[in-house]
Amino acid sequence: MARTVMNEAAVAELRSRFAGKLITPESRGYDDARSVFNAMIDRRPAVIAQCETALDVAAAIGHAREQGLEIAVRGGGHSVAGMAVTEGGLVVDLRRMHAASVDPYSRTVRVGGGATMSHLDRATQPYDLATTGGRVSTTGVGGFTLGGGSGWLERKFGLACDNLESVRLVTADGREVTASESRNPDLFWALHGGGGNFGVATELTFRLHPLPSFTAALLLWPADAGPEILRCYRDFMASAPDEVGGGFIYLTAAPDPFVPDSLVGRLACAVLITYTGPEGDARDVAEPMLNLGHEGEMIAALPYAEFQCMLDDPPGLRNYWSAEYLSSLPDEAVDLFCARAGEMLTPSASQHVLFPVGGAVARGPSEYPIAWRDAPWAVHPFGLWEEAADDARGRQWAKDVIADMQPWAIGAVLLNFIGNEGRNRVRAGVGEENYRRLAAVKRHYDPDNLFHRNHNIEPG
Structure with a gap:
């Protein structure tokens, strides 16, 4: 049964061997420390261990074992299921461990397990280097990468996990281990999409790529133009170079300077084109989409790190989302996808998204547990709203989108x-097959399933 309090002696014992900060329900700032991205989640841990070092992580894990406390691991706190916080247990909070160090000569970056995409991107930007990150700046690097890591740069540079060179990890028994191609290769394999099942990642090292220029284009149409525009976008992406990323999105049009008054506050369809190159080249490549009579347009070259911050989702909203990877996107699927847009909560921050995959993702390492690598499209109903009264409708919309896509869904998913x-x-x-192998790795590194607040793979 979940514990709701820890006795003072137990807290004092942990504090005696802990360099970071311990927060309990009586502490100032407890409510802020326990809040996560999804405002639906309201859990009260017995203690939040804000770690400064890997030794702190090991101490927190050991203490949780001794006290019989469930463990949650927090990096960015973006899990829609609220996996970063536990009711009555202990949170291993990594947010203080966010340093990012770039070696421009070897083109690598080393980041702490609590770093967000903003920490990583702003560290690499001065060197005109980058690696694939999440689609907003507040996502945690660790959980994002261990789950696979899909982002705007993936068609050019591959998934985040494809660029992973090593991981420092604290295991369930408190050991610090390194996983790389040459050290603990079974564990390293599992960390490429197997999630946070195998330990607490305290440091990750990534391979970087030159990115001297980056361009983004956002084109807007009224919602009823969606089926026609999506068909054109589908055909455009079929021959687009790897430099092109982005997606097709239904959203509530914001009152931005480039948005016509007729669309503000209303459901609109958008094509987002990201391009790993200068604006002139981006315009040339995007010409087929630029000739479709859009009503709103923003095209600009800008630093990649700045672009990431522009798309940050507002905090404090209620969340529900899901996804399917698709084997194809025929006209029937287009029509079903567009029809469900009318059921979104509008106005809201919700987004109804189709991401193109392909490029470097499809050509990436086939040996890792990324079973969806060959899928050309991913559908991602991403619901965000303010009021609890809308919870049932928001959830049902996402579930209906997923149900519609089943004829083309491959089953494997990020x-x-x-x-x-x-x-x-x-x-x-x-x-x-990957699941069975992951279960064997889990059995070796966490036989008691101590780390189960994740997309859990049980010990074999």
Whole structure:
């Protein structure tokens, strides 16, 4: 049974060997420390261990074992299921461990397990270097990467995990280990999409790529133009170079200077084009989409780190989202996808998204547990709203989108894109053969399933 309090002696014992900060329900700032991205989540841990070092992580894990406390691990806190916080247990909070150090000569970056994309991107930007990150700046690097890591740069540079060179990890028994191609390669394999099942990642090292220029274009149309525009976008992406990323999105048009008054506050369809190159080249490549009579337009070259911050989701909203990876996107799927846009909560921060995959993702390492790598499209109903009264409608909309896409769904899915949808969903998400191998790795590194607040892979 979950514990709701820790006795003073137990807290004092942990504090005696802990360099960071311990927060309990009586502490000032407790409510802020326990809040996560999804405002639906309201859990009260017995203690939040804000770690400064890997030794703190080991101490917190050991203490939780001794006290019989459930463990949650917090990096960015973006899990839609609220996996970063536990009721009555202990939170291993990594947010103080966010340093990012770039070696421009080897083109690598080393980041702490609590770093967000903003920490990583702003460290690499001065060197005109980058690696694939999340689609907003507040996502935690660790959980994002261990789940696979899909972002705007993936068609050019591959998934985040494809660029992973090593991970420092604290295991369930408190050991610090390094996972790389040459050290603990079984663990290193599992950390490429297997999620946070195997320990607490305290440091990650990534390979970087030159990115001297970056361009973004956002084109807007009225919602009823969606089916026609999506067909054109589908055909455009079929021959687009790897430099092109982005997505097709239904959203509530914001009152930005480039948005016509007729669209502000209303459901609109948008094409976002990201380009790993200068604006002139981006305009040339995007010409087929620029000739479709859009009503709103923003095209600009800008630093990649700045672009990431522009898309940050507002905090304090209620969340529900899911995803499917698709084998194809025929006209029937286009029509079903566009029809469901009318059921979104509008106005809201919700987004109804189709991401193109392909490029470097499809060509990436086939040996890792990324069973969806060959899928050309990903559908991602991303619901965000303010009022609890809208919870049922918001959830049902996302579930209906997923149900519509089943004729083309491959079953495998990026774990970062889904919440707590059951064990079978996780097995299908990574693929059955991968699941069995991941379970064997789990049995070796965490036989008691101490780390289970994640897309859990049980010990074999």
